[in-house]
Amino acid sequence: xxxxxxTVKDVSRAYGSFKALDDVSIEIHKGEFFSLLxxxxxxxxxxxxxxxxxxxxxxxxxxLDGKDILPLPPDRRQVNTVFQNYALFPHLSxxxxxAFPLRxxxxxxxxxxxxxxxxxxxxxxxxxxxxxxSMLSGGQKQRVAIARALINEPNVLLLDEPLSALDxxxxxxxxxxxxxxxxxxxxxxxxxxxxxxxxxSVSDRIAVMNQGKVLQVGTPYxxxxxxxxxxxARFIGETNLFPATVLSCNPYKEEYIVSLDIPELGxxxxxxxxxxxxxxxxxxxxxxxxxxKITTDEPxxxxxxxxxxxxxxxxxxxxxxxxxxxxxxSNGTVxxxxxQHNNYMDDGPDIAWKDNVFVxxxxxxxxxxxxxxx
Amino acid sequence: xxVKQTTVRERRLGITYSSPMGIWLTVxxxxxxxxxxAYSFLTKGLYGGVEFPITFDAYLQMANPxxxxxxxxxxxxxxxxxALTIALALPCGYAMARSKHQTLxxxxxIVPFWTNSLIRIYAWIAILSSEGFLNEMLKTLxxxxxxxxxxxxxGAVTAVLIYMYxxxxxxxxxxxIDKFDFGLLxxxxxxxxxxxxxxFKVLMPNIRSGIITSVIFTFIPIFGAYTVPLLVGGKDSYxxxxxxxxxxxxxxxxxxxxxxxxIITLISTLxxxxxxxxxxxxxxxxxxxxxxxxxDTLGPSHNGLTSAGRVS
Numbered sequence: 001x002x003x004x005x006x007t008v009k010d011v012s013r014a015y016g017s018f019k020a021l022d023d024v025s026i027e028i029h030k031g032e033f034f035s036l037l038x039x040x041x042x043x044x045x046x047x048x049x050x051x052x053x054x055x056x057x058x059x060x061x062x063x064l065d066g067k068d069i070l071p072l073p074p075d076r077r078q079v080n081t082v083f084q085n086y087a088l089f090p091h092l093s094x095x096x097x098x099a100f101p102l103r104x105x106x107x108x109x110x111x112x113x114x115x116x117x118x119x120x121x122x123x124x125x126x127x128x129x130x131x132x133x134s135m136l137s138g139g140q141k142q143r144v145a146i147a148r149a150l151i152n153e154p155n156v157l158l159l160d161e162p163l164s165a166l167d168x169x170x171x172x173x174x175x176x177x178x179x180x181x182x183x184x185x186x187x188x189x190x191x192x193x194x195x196x197x198x199x200x201s202v203s204d205r206i207a208v209m210n211q212g213k214v215l216q217v218g219t220p221y222x223x224x225x226x227x228x229x230x231x232x233a234r235f236i237g238e239t240n241l242f243p244a245t246v247l248s249c250n251p252y253k254e255e256y257i258v259s260l261d262i263p264e265l266g267x268x269x270x271x272x273x274x275x276x277x278x279x280x281x282x283x284x285x286x287x288x289x290x291x292x293k294i295t296t297d298e299p300x301x302x303x304x305x306x307x308x309x310x311x312x313x314x315x316x317x318x319x320x321x322x323x324x325x326x327x328x329x330s331n332g333t334v335x336x337x338x339x340q341h342n343n344y345m346d347d348g349p350d351i352a353w354k355d356n357v358f359v360x361x362x363x364x365x366x367x368x369x370x371x372x373x374x
Numbered sequence: 375x376x377v378k379q380t381t382v383r384e385r386r387l388g389i390t391y392s393s394p395m396g397i398w399l400t401v402x403x404x405x406x407x408x409x410x411x412a413y414s415f416l417t418k419g420l421y422g423g424v425e426f427p428i429t430f431d432a433y434l435q436m437a438n439p440x441x442x443x444x445x446x447x448x449x450x451x452x453x454x455x456x457a458l459t460i461a462l463a464l465p466c467g468y469a470m471a472r473s474k475h476q477t478l479x480x481x482x483x484i485v486p487f488w489t490n491s492l493i494r495i496y497a498w499i500a501i502l503s504s505e506g507f508l509n510e511m512l513k514t515l516x517x518x519x520x521x522x523x524x525x526x527x528x529g530a531v532t533a534v535l536i537y538m539y540x541x542x543x544x545x546x547x548x549x550x551i552d553k554f555d556f557g558l559l560x561x562x563x564x565x566x567x568x569x570x571x572x573x574f575k576v577l578m579p580n581i582r583s584g585i586i587t588s589v590i591f592t593f594i595p596i597f598g599a600y601t602v603p604l605l606v607g608g609k610d611s612y613x614x615x616x617x618x619x620x621x622x623x624x625x626x627x628x629x630x631x632x633x634x635x636x637i638i639t640l641i642s643t644l645x646x647x648x649x650x651x652x653x654x655x656x657x658x659x660x661x662x663x664x665x666x667x668x669x670d671t672l673g674p675s676h677n678g679l680t681s682a683g684r685v686s
Contacts, residue, residue, distance in 0.1 A: 054560050074563040087561035091579040100575075101565040152566060 003031045003187035004065035004078065004155040006051060011060030012212075013046055020046040021057065022212035028190060028205075033182050035191045035199040038209035039235070044192045047209075048158050051190065052081050064156065079156040080149040084164060086141045088133035094120070094144050095129045101152045119147040122181075138166050139174060146181070156188040163198065175202055196236045200224065208232045226367060233286045233369055240292075240335050241369075244285040249277045257305075258368065260285055266331040269307040270363040277368070284369040289338040291365040294325060295358050296351060305363040311335070313355045323349050327359055335359060407639070414632035422626040432629035436637075441617065445637070448597065448613040451528070455535040456593045459543045462536065463588060467547030468577075472556070480548070483541050491538065495605050498534050499525065502606065526608040534602050539595060543588035550584025551577075586649045594642045614638060 006028040013021040021043045028034045036044040049055040051062055053074030062070055069077050088097050096103075099116045107115075120126055123143035133141055142162055149157060159178075163171040179202045182189050193199050199206050200220040207217045208231075216228035227233035233241055244260040247268055251257075255272045262269060262285060271285065293299075302308055314334065315326040325337045337359060341349070351357060414432050416424035435441075470479040486494065501507045504521035512518045524530060554577065562572035578585070600615025607613075614634055621631035 052564060054563075073568075074560070075566045075568055079564075081561070081564045083557060083561060085555075085557065087555070087557045089558060089561075089576055089580075091582075100562075104566045104571060104575075148565065 002155070002185070005030045006156055006188065006190065007061075007063040007066075008047065008051070009061045009063070011047070011050065011057040011062065013043075013050065013055065013057045019212045021050075024060070024209075024212070024214050026207050026214060026217060028188060031186050031188055033179070033189045033191065033202055033204045035193060035203040035206045036209060037193055037196060037199040037206050037235075039194055041211075042209040043212040044194075044209050045160060048081075048160055048190065048192050051156070052079060052158055053077050078154055079158055080152055080154040081158040081160060082142070082145050082149045082162045084161045086133070086145045086165075088141055088144055088148075090133055093130050093132055094125060094136070097133065097144055098147045098151055100148065115151065119151045122150070123147045139170050142166065142174060146178075150181075150185065154187065156190060159189060159191045161192055161194070164193075164195070171198070178202065200236070208235065210235070227286065227369055230284050230369055230371070233284070233367075238289050238336060238338075239286045240289065241284055241286045243371075244283050244368075246277045246279055246281045246283060248279060249273075251276070257363065260368070264331075264333045265309070265329065266333070269366070270305055271366040271368055272305075272363050273368050277370075282371050284371055285366060286369055287361055287366045289324065289336040290340070292335065292337045292359050292361045294327065294337045294339055294351060295360075296355060298358050299360055302360070306360050307363065307366075308358060308360040309335075310356065310358050313351060313353055313357055316349065316351060316353055318349060323351070325351065325357075327357060410632045410635050414629050414636055416629050418627045418629050422622075422628060424628050429629075432627075432633040435627075435630050436633055444612050444617055445614060447611075448615075451532060451535070451611075451613065452593060452597045455532050455539075455596050456589060458532070459536045459540050459592045460547075460585065460588055463540055463543035463547050464585075466540075466544050467551050467584075470544070470548045471551040471554070476552075483544050483548075486541065492601065494538070495534060495601060498530075498537070498606060502530055525606055526611075528607070528611050531603050531607040531611045531613075534606050535596050535599060538599075538602060539592045542591040542595070546587040546591060547581065547584045550581045550587075554580055583653055586653065590645055590649055593645060597641060598638050 006026075008024055008026045008028075011021055011024045012019070024043070024047060026047075036047060038044050046055060050057055051064075051069075053069070053072065056070060061068055064078065089100065092100065095116060098119055099112060102112045102115065117126070117129075120129060123146055125140065125143055125147065128136060128140060133144065136144065142165075145162070162178075163174055166174065175198060178189075178191075182202075191199070191203065200223070203220055205217060205219055206223050208215045208223060208228075210231050216223060216232050218226075218228075223232065224236055227236060230241060233239050242262045242264045244262045247259040247261050249256050249258045252272075255274055256276055258271045258273050258277055259268050260271055260283070269285070277283065298310075299306070299308065309329050311327040311329040313325050314328045317324040317326075320341075322338055322340050325339065326334050327337055328334045339349075339351075413424050415428050415430070417427060417429050417431065419425045436445075466483075470476060470483075473479055499506070502525040503509070504523070504525070506524070508524060509518070509521040512522070558576050558580070559572045562576045563569070567575060598615050599613060600619055603611045603613045603616055604619075614637070618631045618634045621627045621634070
């Protein structure tokens, strides 16, 4: 693995009374595609600017390859940034923009030329070498910015919402390209985004941030399937989330079978969990919409580990490959359910508005989020 | 409706609308300029004014080494004062553009215009003269015993010229720097530029039009200045402006005064032309190629990426 590891230790940064970063610690491994994910104002960009050297923390340290980089100015750190608004130099051509870092280093002209062309080829801009940035489209500008940031051969590449100014389809394409580029170059990428689907699709690991704090660090799978807090559960993907109280907790094989009282569902349900819980403990229960089954007929075999409810479809939303249903239960609570359309249906989806339906999920598919007292 | 008729009508309207400015320029600029050109080719009248026959006398008289010395000095003082003005105005404009209190600073730059320029020059005399504020203060504080020769020399002229014309340099610089994306400076630092490198390689080229405007706004009036060298300068700080005044009022050589005026106009015009062509060339270069070949889609990108290989 190339690239350096980045260690952020106990970093805090306040602007007046606003805490942009509140005691943040993250370990980013060598060669990792690491995402900082959170809503705007969560501190992710501040953290990136601290690593780049444009901002400094009130307390804490930042280590690059084990060495403290906070005393170094931005031009002496072995990191480069791809900026959100590209930050291309408008007075220079595409070629000169990419050559800029090399010209500062006074690299020999023939060597410079070879290298600049090589990197422009890397981002497929060979045909646009002599254009000014103002003549490029958004996607092309972003590629120039990427080539310019990579030509210094940094050990860490920082990407500050690099795709947010592009339209959805182009964003998907460039995201795949970035992922390929990362595989190819092998240096550490730190990617800042507020878009959870972007982060999930390319990251090796993700740090979810909110209000200046890191809530959870994990692989996309861990973040999605076992969110550490209510916020993470709600922010990543869609979910049904309810406050609950533990009624009982009994070991079963390597797990525990937990019975939860959920006032909003009007009953108790079964969930499996890997950790023992105290009876009477307050927790949050989350079940992803795609894990709930929806049928018009009552399921025949209902085991003890199946949670079954009946309700009325309030809002069916058809979107081609799937449908989303808002089902209201007898006590008025609304569940979100997503059903994939895997087979061709002669008469369209068989569940319609105001249909009486049965919804069910297995105890294994729910997840208990432990509530941290705040 | 006939399209051609409309354009003819519109063209006629355009002429109508622009006529006040056209008349103004003709009556108050073109005609006087032509008169000056004509005067410079006529013979000097005994008590001022001009007479026939047509002659090149005025231009031959300009070859006088005394006049040449004044002309060279004027060029030198103007260049020096302009350079210093821009050097001072640049950091001012930069600080103003980055400040949160732009309106306050703008007000402070504009407020001096509310006072007549002659009064402001006399104020400088009160400050700089041998019993003036500055000398007296230095004496009171014990730094000097005898008054310093702060006035009636070339230094005083340059200093007061800078003071008079620095607002004309600050304002265009401020407006250009205000539009500059300061994120570019961070990008430059990120790519390995030191602070001065970022300023000179990224900020300066991008505010070029503002710098050129400032140079013209200061160079032209300073080149024709005559009150400042007259009031705070000595015998050796005469500038072309003073010669023109002398030729009109004392020596009464109107053709020579006209010839000198034309020299000033010629040099100023060349300056403006240089500015206009260089910015026009810049604009032409940007517009050269149309936005025709946008290719944003991925296409065979993986091949492109993998064939490039990692450069190390």
